Amino acid sequence: MSKSSDSTLNLLDDLVKAALKGGADAADAVAVDARSKGVSWREGQMEDVEGSEGEDIGLRVMIGKQQAMVSTSNRSADNLKEVVERTLAMARAVPEDQYCGLAPEDKLHTGPFAELDLYDDTEVSAEQLAEIAREAEEATRAVEGVTTSPGAGASASSWAIDLVTSHGFAGHYKGSSFSSSVSAVAGEGTGMERDYDFTSTRHFSDLESAAAIGTKAGELAVKRLNPSKAESGQKPLIFSPRVANSLLGHFAGAISGGAVARGTSFLKDRLGEAVFADGVTIVDNPLMKRGLSSKLFDGEGVRVQKANLVEGGMLKTWTLNSATARQLEMEVTGHASRGTSSAPGIGTTNLYMEAGTLSPDELMADIADGIYITELIGMGVNGVTGDYSRGASGFMIKNGEITESVSEFTIAGNLKDMFMALVPASDLEFKYGANAPTVRIDGMMVAGT
Known part of the structure; x- marks a missing residue:
């Protein structure tokens, strides 16, 4: 552990002890130190350079079943003393929360922390970032049929998290992130089409080349030119990986302990039941090496x-922090998320759907008339009922082959039915925080012409 992390942990420990001395029954303190820089590039020149630094501390205190949180970016002794006093005063004034409290002591991480290789200390200058963005834009504009690029960007960031609790936990870890992205426009006037590509990694050396993402963005935009209109009706749909992962987001929201405890989840009564088809397994892995959402x-x-979370189609667990675990009379699952200014929330980490056995081509081989979805628009999803309706664009599937582009249509169904009909392909890759392979869902309604 670095001297800087030792120093921050000691500061947080002093803050927690001061809260206990001031009358708190329990307390915890978290520090988030973040640094970032980024550049944007447009039409052959630097458009913007941005940088930020933040050192935030959050204190949470509990007096009986009353709790309060205060955050600050000022680490001076006088200010931190005032923070303790203000947090204690707020806790005494708020209504009781019967489910608040620290996590069960027997669930705390007490052993050595895993080595996940989340931090890369490579110093990347603004000039290097500008060169990456320039190369991506040039590659995009070099694709035949591309008329312009709305711009490219590149960024580098790092952060450190420290947490101390009054019942004995003290932990620290840090991470880094590097990314580049580019957009492309093909066609002219009312016939213009746009697309994009990006790369994001923990380590600078793992970034996909700027030229590769630039070329891909341009080719994707050109493929979308001259779209036709989809005919209305019930059709089999193929979701490309970059939109299939949104289905994981809806699933994660539905199994969050907060939604289940409030009764606002369409899966609230389905624990231990089949909610996906037999071949579907969904995993949350916070311990993935160099994972974009590892912790x-x-x-x-x-x-x-x-x-x-799902095994062979069966829903195995909710995602719970300590408050929702108490409310549902279950055990915590290690899914508490945390900022400096609010009580712990709930979130997943490296969430993914395991690959199936069929290639994408095999998955669509028997589709006589369907649609390959590459973009979803709008947020017409009801988390209480599971009703699903979103704008979309993509490509027609005719006799098992992807053909002309298609746009300006709506797809609709219910997530409960969609999950049960979902079939994953074999092309899982880890590019996002949540990852899914290509998936097929039969029986959805398409509203087009």
Whole structure:
């Protein structure tokens, strides 16, 4: 552990002890130190350079069943003393929350932390970032049929998280992130079409080349030119990986302990039941090496572990922090998320759907008339009922082959039915925080011409 992390942990420990001395029954403190820089590039020149630095501290205190949180970016002794006093005063004034409290002590991470290789200390200058963005834009504009690029960007960031609780947990870890992205426009006037590509990694050396993402963005935009209109009706749909992962987001929201406890989830009564088809397994793995959403412990200091949320189609667990675990009379699952200004929330980490056995081509081989979805528009999803309706664009599937582009149509169904009909392909890749392979869903309604 670095001297800087030792220093921050000591500061947080002093803050927690001061809260206890002032009358708190329990307390925890979190520090988030973040640094970032980024550039944007447009039409052959630098458009903008941005940089930010933040050192935020959050204190949470509990007096009986009353709790309050205060955050600050001022680490001076006088200010931190005032923060303790203000947080205690707020806790005494708020209504009781019967479910508040620290995580169960026997669930805390007490052993050595995993080595996940989340931090790369490579110093990337603004000039290097500008060169990456320039190369991406030039590659995009070089694609035949591309008329312009709305711009490209590149960024580098790093952060450190420290957490101390009054019942004995102290932990620190840090991470880094590097990314580049580019947009492309093909065609002219009312016939213009846009698309994009990007790359994001923990380590600078893992970034996909700027030329590769630039070329791909341009080719994707050109493929979308001269779209036709989809005919209305019930059709089999193929979701490309970059939109299939949105289905994981809807699933994650539905199994969040907060939604289940409030009764606002369309899966609230389905624990232990089949909610996907037999061949579907969904995994949350916080311990993935160089994972974009990996963590060493959760927002309450609880030990994290790889877990099958869905196994063979069966819903195995909710995602719970300590408050929702108490409310539902269950055990915490290590899914607490944390900022500096609010009580712990709930979130997944490296969420993914395991690959199936069929290639994307095999998955669509028997589709006589369907649609390959590459973009979803709008947020017409009801988390209480599962009703699903979104604008979309993509490509027609005719006799098992992807053909002309198609746009300006709506797809609709219910997530409960969609999950049960979902079939994953074999092309899983890890590019996002949540990842899914290509998936097929039969029986959805398409509203077009």
